[in-house]
Amino acid sequence: MxxxxxxxxxEGPLELLLQLITSHRLDVTEVSLSDLVTEYLAHLxxxxxxxxxxxxxxxxxxxxxxxxxxxxxxxxxxxxxxxxDLLLAEExxxxxxxxxxxxxxxxxxxxxxxxFEATEMLVSRQVGLDPEITPPRRxxxxxxxxxxxxxxxxxxxxxxxxxxxLDHLDLELPSVSDAIADLxxxxxxxxxxxxxxxxxxLERPLELVAYFLAMLELxxxxxxxxxxxxxxxxxxxxxxxxxxxxxxxxxxx
Amino acid sequence: MDPIAAIEAVLFVADAPVSAGELSQVLELPxxxxxxxxxxxGERLAAQSSxxxxxxxxxxxxxxxxxxxxxxxxRFAASPTAxxxxxxxxxxxxxxxxxxxxARGQIAEIRGVDSEQxxxxxxxxxxxxxxxxxPGSGQALLYGTTETFLEKAGLASLADLPPLADHVPPPxxxxxxxxxxxxxxxxxxxxx
Amino acid sequence: MDPIAAIEAVLFVADAPVSAGELSQVLELPxxxxxxxxxxxGERLAAQSSxxxxxxxxxxxxxxxxxxxxxxxxRFAASPTAxxxxxxxxxxxxxxxxxxxxARGQIAEIRGVDSEQxxxxxxxxxxxxxxxxxPGSGQALLYGTTETFLEKAGLASLADLPPLADHVPPPxxxxxxxxxxxxxxxxxxxxx
Numbered sequence: 012m013x014x015x016x017x018x019x020x021x022e023g024p025l026e027l028l029l030q031l032i033t034s035h036r037l038d039v040t041e042v043s044l045s046d047l048v049t050e051y052l053a054h055l056x057x058x059x060x061x062x063x064x065x066x067x068x069x070x071x072x073x074x075x076x077x078x079x080x081x082x083x084x085x086x087x088x089x090x091x092x093x094x095x096d097l098l099l100a101e102e103x104x105x106x107x108x109x110x111x112x113x114x115x116x117x118x119x120x121x122x123x124x125x126x127f128e129a130t131e132m133l134v135s136r137q138v139g140l141d142p143e144i145t146p147p148r149r150x151x152x153x154x155x156x157x158x159x160x161x162x163x164x165x166x167x168x169x170x171x172x173x174x175x176x177l178d179h180l181d182l183e184l185p186s187v188s189d190a191i192a193d194l195x196x197x198x199x200x201x202x203x204x205x206x207x208x209x210x211x212x213l214e215r216p217l218e219l220v221a222y223f224l225a226m227l228e229l230x231x232x233x234x235x236x237x238x239x240x241x242x243x244x245x246x247x248x249x250x251x252x253x254x255x256x257x258x259x260x261x262x263x264x
Numbered sequence: 265m266d267p268i269a270a271i272e273a274v275l276f277v278a279d280a281p282v283s284a285g286e287l288s289q290v291l292e293l294p295x296x297x298x299x300x301x302x303x304x305x306g307e308r309l310a311a312q313s314s315x316x317x318x319x320x321x322x323x324x325x326x327x328x329x330x331x332x333x334x335x336x337x338x339r340f341a342a343s344p345t346a347x348x349x350x351x352x353x354x355x356x357x358x359x360x361x362x363x364x365x366x367a368r369g370q371i372a373e374i375r376g377v378d379s380e381q382x383x384x385x386x387x388x389x390x391x392x393x394x395x396x397x398x399p400g401s402g403q404a405l406l407y408g409t410t411e412t413f414l415e416k417a418g419l420a421s422l423a424d425l426p427p428l429a430d431h432v433p434p435p436x437x438x439x440x441x442x443x444x445x446x447x448x449x450x451x452x453x454x455x456x
Numbered sequence: 457m458d459p460i461a462a463i464e465a466v467l468f469v470a471d472a473p474v475s476a477g478e479l480s481q482v483l484e485l486p487x488x489x490x491x492x493x494x495x496x497x498g499e500r501l502a503a504q505s506s507x508x509x510x511x512x513x514x515x516x517x518x519x520x521x522x523x524x525x526x527x528x529x530x531r532f533a534a535s536p537t538a539x540x541x542x543x544x545x546x547x548x549x550x551x552x553x554x555x556x557x558x559a560r561g562q563i564a565e566i567r568g569v570d571s572e573q574x575x576x577x578x579x580x581x582x583x584x585x586x587x588x589x590x591p592g593s594g595q596a597l598l599y600g601t602t603e604t605f606l607e608k609a610g611l612a613s614l615a616d617l618p619p620l621a622d623h624v625p626p627p628x629x630x631x632x633x634x635x636x637x638x639x640x641x642x643x644x645x646x647x648x
Contacts, residue, residue, distance in 0.1 A: 023567065023568035023569030024568055024569075025567070025568025025569070026568055026569065029633075032632065032633055032635075032636060033632065043636065044636045044637060046636075047636045068568070079637060103637050106637075107633060107634060107637065109565070109566070109568065110633050111624065111625060111630065111633065112566050113566060113567065113568055114625045114629070114633075115620060115623050115624050115625065116547055116550045116551050116554070116566060116567070116623075117547060118623040118625075119550045119554070119618065119620060119623040120543070120546040120547045120549070120550040121546075122618055122623070123546055123549060123550055123553070123609060124541070124546050126609045126610050126611075127541065127608055127609060129523075129610060130607070130608055130609065130610045131526075132523035132524075132526040133509070133511070133520035133521065133523055133526075133610075134273075134276075134277050134520060134521045134526065134529055135471075135518055135519065135520050136276055136277060136468065136469075136471070136519065137277075137279070137381055137471050138277075138278075138279040138469075138471075139385070139388065139469060139471055140337060140341060140469045141328050141329050141334075141337070141469065143331075143334070144329075144334055144337050144338060144341065144469075145338075151347060151389055151390070151391075151412070151416060152347050152348070152416070153349065153391075153413075153416040153417055154348055154349055154354070155349075155354060156417070156418070157417045157418060157419055157424070157425060157426055158426050160354070160357065160358050160361060160417065160425075160426075161358075161362075161425065161426035161427075161428060163354060163355060163358040164358035164359065164361065164362045164428055165428055165429055166586070167355055167358060167359060167374060167375060168359075168362075168374065168428065170376070170576055170579065170580075171373070171374045171375070171376065185400060185402060186369065186402045186404070189402030189403065189404060190402070193402075193403070218400070266505055266507075268505075268507070269505055269506060269507035269522060269525060270507060270525050270528045271507070272506060272507030272508060273507035273508065273521035273522060273525040273528065273529060274507075274528060274529065274532050276468075276507065276508060276519070276521055277521060277529055277532070278532070282532075286532075290528055290531045290532050291528060308504065312500065312504065313458055313460075313461055314461060314464060315458075315460070315461035315462060315463070315464030315465035315466075315468065316464060316465065316468060327468070329465040329468055329469060330461060330465060333461060333462050333465040336457075336462050336465065336466060336482055336483060337465060337466060337469055339482050340466045340469070340470070340474075340482045343478055343481065343482055344478060345470060345472055345473075345474050345475070345478055345516070346469075346470065346471075350471075350472065350582075351582050351585065351602065351604070352582055375580060376576070376577075376580040377580045377581065385471075
C-alpha cells in the first residue's frame with residue numbers, strides 16, 4: 012500500500028491539502044497548521060494566476076484552515092464562543108474524515124486497477140451461436156419498453172452533447188478509414204494502378220485529400236508501393252504482399 | 265510454448281475459419297508443426313468427448329459445437345442470458361431507432377465507443393438492418409430498425425416512438441462555436 | 457447426454473457469463489449435477505493444458521483463453537486491446553463500487569473534485585450505469601456498477617470486493633494527517 016500523493020498538478024482542493032501534509036512529512040519536519048495555511052493560500056493564489064477555475068471548495072477549505080489557525084492564536088478558551096468552537100471542531104473532523112476517505116479510495120482504486128489488468132489477459136468469446144444453429148425468433152425479447160428506449164436515447168444524446176462537437180456544422184468530412192478500405196479493394200482487383208485512376212470518381216477536393224492520406228498510410232504499412240518519376244507524372248500504386256497481423260490505423264476512430 | 269493450446273485459444277476467439285498459414289504466422293511455427301498440432305487438437309477434443317469439435321472448412325480451421333448438442337444450444341438461445349440484449353446493444357438500438365438512417369461511425373461518435381459488436385448482435389437478432397449507403401466516397405452503410413423491432417417494441421410505426429426532449433447545445437456552447445465566424449462588428453449585434 | 461460436453465458447448469456460444477441456475481434449466485439437470493459437471497470441466501481443461509480456462513465471474517460461468525496465451529491473440533487480427541482507465545476514472549469507479557447507489561455530488565465530495573467526465577467515460581465503457589434517481593426534489597441520478605464491471609474486475613459478485621477496511625490508511629498515516637490540526641499547546645484544552 013502506498014499513501015504517497017505524487018501529483019504535481021492540483022486536481023482538487025483535497026488533493027492539494029493531502030499533498031501539502033504528506034510532502035511535509037517527507038521532509039521530516041513537524042507540520043504546523045500555520046505553515047499549512049500559508050502554503051495552501053500561496054497555492055490558491057498561484058492557481059488564480061494560472062487562471063484555473065478556483066472553486067468554492069478551495070475557498071471553503073482555506074477558510075476552515077484559517078479559522079482553525081485563528082482559533083489557536085486566541086489566548087484562552089473562555090474568550091471563545093463555545094458553539095462556534097464546536098462547529099469548528101466538527102468542520103476539522105469532517106475535513107480529516109474526507110482526507111481519510113480520499114486516501115482509502117485512492118488505495119482501493121489501485122487494487123481495482125490490478126484486477127482489471129489481470130483480467131485483460133483473459134479473452135472471452137463474442138462470436139455467438141454456430142452458423143447452423145438458428146434460435147427461434149419468437150423467443151426474442153427486447154427487455155425494454157419503447158418508453159425506456161426513449162429515456163436511454165435521451166441520456167446517450169445528452170451525454171454526447173455534453174462534449175461539444177462540430178456535427179451540426181455539417182462539414183461532412185470524408186473518412187480516411189473508408190478511403191483506405193476502398194483503395195485496398197481496388198488494389199485487390201488490380202495489382203497495379205495509378206492514383207488518378209483510383210480517384211477519378213471523386214468530386215470534392217477534401218475527398219481527394221482523404222485518398223492521398225489513405226495512400227500514404229498504406230505505403231507506411233508496406234501494403235502499397237507508391238512511385239512517381241517526377242512531380243508531374245502520375246503516382247503509380249502497386250500492391251505488395253500483405254504482412255500478417257492486425258493493422259491499426261491512427262485514422263480509425 | 266504449447267502450440268496446441270495456442271491454436272485452441274486463437275480458434276476460440278476467431279469469428280471465421282483461420283487458415284493454417286495464418287496460424288503458422290501468428291505462432292511463428294513451420295506449417296508442418298501447425299499441421300501436427302491441429303491433428304492432435306482434433307484428436308484430443310474427440311478423445312475426451314469435449315463439447316467442441318475441430319473442423320476444416322473452406323478457408324481454414326474452426327471450432328464448432330458438437331452437432332448432437334445443438335438441441336441444448338437452441339434451448340439456450342431462448343434462455344434469459346442469450347435472449348437478453350446487452351447494455352451496449354440496447355444503447356446502440358436506441359441510437360439507431362432515433363437517428364436512422366445512421367452510419368456505424370456516427371453511432372460510435374454518439375456513444376463514444378466502438379459499436380461494431382453491438383450492431384452485429386442487433387443485426388443477427390433482426391432488430392436492425394442495412395437500409396442504404398451514405399452518399400459520397402466512403403459509401404458507409406446506413407442502418408435502420410426493422411419490422412421485427414417495431415413488433416417487439418409494441419409500436420405500430422416509427423412515428424409512434426416516444427418523442428425525445430429537444431437536444432440542442434446550451435446557448436453558451438453555441439456562442440463559443442459561432443464566435444470565430446461572426447463578423448467583428450463594433451456595434452452590439454445581438455444574434456442568437 | 458454428457459452434461460460436461462453440453463456445458464462446454466453452451467459456454468462456448470454464450471457472450472456473457474451463464475449462471476448455474478440457467479445451465480440447470482437449459483440442460484434439465486438438478487443444480488447439484490451442474491455443480492459437479494462445472495467442477496469436472498474446469499479440472500479437465502486444466503489437466504490437459506487446454507488453451508481455455510473456466511472461471512466464475514459476475515454471478516455466472518464463462519470460458520476464457522488462458523492468460524499466458526494472450527500474446528498470440530494480440531498478434532491475431534481479432535484481438536481486442538482494452539484501453540486503460542485513467543487514475544481519475546479508477547478512483548471514481550472505486551467510489552461507485554463501494555458506495556452504490558451514489559449520486560455524482562457524493563462522488564465529488566469524496567474525491568474532492570468534480571467527477572462528471574470520469575463518470576461519462578465509465579458509463580461509455582459499460583462499467584457503471586444509472587440505477588435510479590434520488591428521492592426528493594433534486595432527482596439526482598444514482599450510479600451503480602454493472603455486470604461488465606464484475607466481469608472485468610474478475611469478481612463473482614459485489615460481495616467479493618476487497619473489504620474497504622483493509623484500505624483505510626494505517627494509524628501512522630492517520631496520525632500524520634491529524635498532526636497539523638492538533639492543538640499545539642498542552643495547556644489549551646483538548647477537545648476533539
